Structure formats: structure tokens, C-alpha cells
Amino acid sequence: MWRFIDVDKxxxxxxxxxxxxIGHHVGLGTSDETILFWRVTDPALYLGYxxxxxxEVHEAYCQANNIDIxxxxxxxxxxxxxxxxxxxxxxxxSGGIIPTNVQEAxxxxxxxxxxxxxxxxxxxxxDQTRNGVFxxxxxxxxxxxxxFDGSVMVNGSFLLDFDFETMDQVLKxxxxxxxxxxxxxxxxxxxxxxxxxxxxxxxxxxxxxAGFEDALRIGTYDGxxxxxxxxxxxxLTPLYKSRDWTYRMDDKRKKRQKVK
Amino acid sequence: xxLEDYLKGIHKSxxxxxxxFLIVENGLILDISFSGDFFMFPEDAIDLIIxxxxxxxxxxxxxxxxxKEVYKSEDILSPGTTPEDFMTSIMxxxxxx
Numbered sequence: 001m002w003r004f005i006d007v008d009k010x011x012x013x014x015x016x017x018x019x020x021x022i023g024h025h026v027g028l029g030t031s032d033e034t035i036l037f038w039r040v041t042d043p044a045l046y047l048g049y050x051x052x053x054x055x056e057v058h059e060a061y062c063q064a065n066n067i068d069i070x071x072x073x074x075x076x077x078x079x080x081x082x083x084x085x086x087x088x089x090x091x092x093x094s095g096g097i098i099p100t101n102v103q104e105a106x107x108x109x110x111x112x113x114x115x116x117x118x119x120x121x122x123x124x125x126x127d128q129t130r131n132g133v134f135x136x137x138x139x140x141x142x143x144x145x146x147x148f149d150g151s152v153m154v155n156g157s158f159l160l161d162f163d164f165e166t167m168d169q170v171l172k173x174x175x176x177x178x179x180x181x182x183x184x185x186x187x188x189x190x191x192x193x194x195x196x197x198x199x200x201x202x203x204x205x206x207x208x209x210a211g212f213e214d215a216l217r218i219g220t221y222d223g224x225x226x227x228x229x230x231x232x233x234x235x236l237t238p239l240y241k242s243r244d245w246t247y248r249m250d251d252k253r254k255k256r257q258k259v260k
Numbered sequence: 261x262x263l264e265d266y267l268k269g270i271h272k273s274x275x276x277x278x279x280x281f282l283i284v285e286n287g288l289i290l291d292i293s294f295s296g297d298f299f300m301f302p303e304d305a306i307d308l309i310i311x312x313x314x315x316x317x318x319x320x321x322x323x324x325x326x327x328k329e330v331y332k333s334e335d336i337l338s339p340g341t342t343p344e345d346f347m348t349s350i351m352x353x354x355x356x357x
Binding site: 048049050051052055073074075076077078102103129144145146147148176177249252253 | 274276279281293294295296297298299300301302303306337339
């Protein structure tokens with residue numbers, strides 16, 4: 001049985017620390033494989049491991065509007081998140097149910113999002129070139145993957161509603177990773193509220209949980225974050241809040257560009 | 261050496277964008293960094309690729325050989341992004357492609 005945890009609203013920096021901590025403990029074998037759901041308390045921008053802030057983000061807008069920029073331990077592109085998204089991490093052990101092949105891992109885990117849409121009466125499809133789930137050619141779930149400390153992790157978002165206007169202000173390239181013909185994020189993305197009258201949040205979460213169970217052919221039990229996981233997450237959170245971590249790629253570049 | 265001296269390349273691989281910033285002198289890569297939205301497992305293996313490229317001849321063959329060497333020794337996985345993509349980004353910076 002896998003563990004299911006819904007921490008609901010948490011701080012963006014803490015969320016990155018938390019999924020890293022859970023990944024570490026799952027990899028160690030001291031925690032069960034886990035499906036984690038959360039939402040961000042306040043809007044936040046998750047930056048990919050290798051990205052430079054200055055290439056991707058309108059920093060002044062973020063600062064003026066208290067939008068945290070958080071570099072995650074996973075690669076890929078950046079994503080603007082607000083509390084109208086369910087964010088998830090599907091965390092297994094290396095060599096376990098989640099396939100070793102990276103594309104196969106996306107395919108298997110994200111078929112859970114497709115299943116969830118089906119439970120809600122909607123038809124979605126996994127787009128393997130963009131590692132996302134689309135409905136009618138528009139993205140409803142963007143995703144990233146990580147492998148560390150013996151764990152394999154597929155993370156993603158599931159859009160219930162979305163503030164496209166703010167996303168356009170925050171990101172320098174808001175249409176990146178959408179379909180090629182798309183000119184605005186609004187054209188290329190879709191939310192659950194565009195497709196149906198939004199059900200109760202718990203009903204949506206239940207559909208997503210059942211979708212992952214179906215995709216991975218697993219059962220889940222209601223679990224909690226362990227004390228060891230909380231402790232590690234709390235220790236990591238200051239790192240994720242630190243300027244040095246957030247700007248590490250920018251700093252590396254600037255350091256090189258100084259007069260030698 | 262000042263900011264303007266850095267050569268900048270950008271290449272979109274299937275797995276994401278690779279930006280490269282480098283200094284070439286006397287045909288050798290003296291300094292280099294990468295950024296972008298590509299995936300690499302382990303993620304910090306990029307630092308080993310960078311370290312391996314210091315002092316490498318700035319040719320397609322030498323760069324590709326160096327990147328492939330690190331991929332092999334570190335068992336790197338980078339879905340949709342290959343050693344050839346890193347080489348292409350670098351060669352774009354150099355202006356050779």
C-alpha cells in the first residue's frame with residue numbers, strides 16, 4: 001500500500017523542502033511510497049533546477065507583489081502557482097512501480113491525471129513531447145520529474161482555475177511548453193472551471209487520488225508526514241527561502257562575467 | 261575579460277532549452293556555464309560536464325567527446341536532451357553552426 005498525504009495549503013518554500021524530504025525517506029526505505037497533494041498558501045513561482053531567474057522571471061513584479069521565487073531540486077521549466085491548483089508529487093522507490101525509463105515514468109504516472117479527468121467526465125491526453133496532460137489541445141497539468149537518494153518523483157499541477165493575467169506578468173515566456181501555434185497562455189491552457197462547474201474540492205482531490213491509484217495499480221491509505229520527514233523539511237526550508245539558493249545559477253553566471 | 265567577451269548560445273533540444281555562455285581563447289574553452297529548462301539525472305552532473313569542458317578544444321569533435329565521456333562515466337539520463345544538444349548550443353555560441 002502507498003501512503004496518501006494531503007497537507008492542503010502550505011508555504012511554497014516548505015512544499016519544496018517537504019517533497020525533497022519525503023523523497024529522501026522513501027528512497028531510504030523508512031517511509032512508504034507516497035502520493036502527496038498540496039496547494040500554495042500564497043502565489044509562488046517554482047523555478048527549474050538549471051534555470052536563471054533573469055532569463056525566466058520578471059523579478060520586479062514578483063518583488064512588488066510578494067510572489068516568492070523558489071528554485072526546486074527538480075529540473076525542467078518554471079511554473080507560476082496559486083491556490084487554485086492542486087499540486088502533487090508521486091514519489092516511489094528507484095526500481096519500483098514507477099518505470100526507470102523517464103518517458104515511461106511520465107506516461108504511467110500522468111495517465112493518473114487522465115484517469116482523474118475521466119472520473120470527472122472529461123477526456124484528457126498525455127502529450128509526451130511536452131510532458132503534460134492536455135484537454136482539447138490545451139494544457140491542464142504541467143509536470144516535472146526528479147530522481148535522487150533512491151527515489152523517483154513525478155510532480156505536477158492540476159488547474160482548477162487560474163490567474164492568467166498574473167502569470168503573464170510573472171513569466172517572461174508564458175507560452176513556453178504549450179502547443180506551438182499558441183500566442184497567449186490563455187489560448188494554450190485550460191482549467192477545470194473552463195470545462196465544468198467546479199465540484200467540491202475534496203471531490204476533485206478524490207478523483208485525482210483514484211486516478212493515480214488506477215494508473216499505478218496500487219491502493220493507498222490515509223497517512224501523515226512522519227516526524228523525521230517534518231524535521232528534515234524544516235531544516236531544508238531556510239535553504240529554499242535563501243537568496244543564494246534561488247539565484248545560484250544567476251550568481252554562477254555573473255561570477256564568471258566579472259573581470260578576471 | 262568583461263561581460264561582452266562571453267559567447268552566448270541557445271539551442272532548443274526536445275527536452276528543453278540549453279543556454280551556454282563561454283569564453284574561447286586560442287581555440288580552447290577557458291570558461292563555460294549552462295542554464296535552461298532541461299532535465300538531467302542526477303541534476304548536479306551538469307557541474308561535472310562544465311568541469312570536463314574547461315580547457316577542451318572548441319571543436320565539435322572535442323566538445324562532443326568530452327560531454328559523452330561524462331555522460332558515460334556518470335550514467336547521466338537527460339530525457340530529450342543528448343550530448344549532441346550541448347555541443348550544438350556551444351557551437352552556436354562560437355558561431356560555428
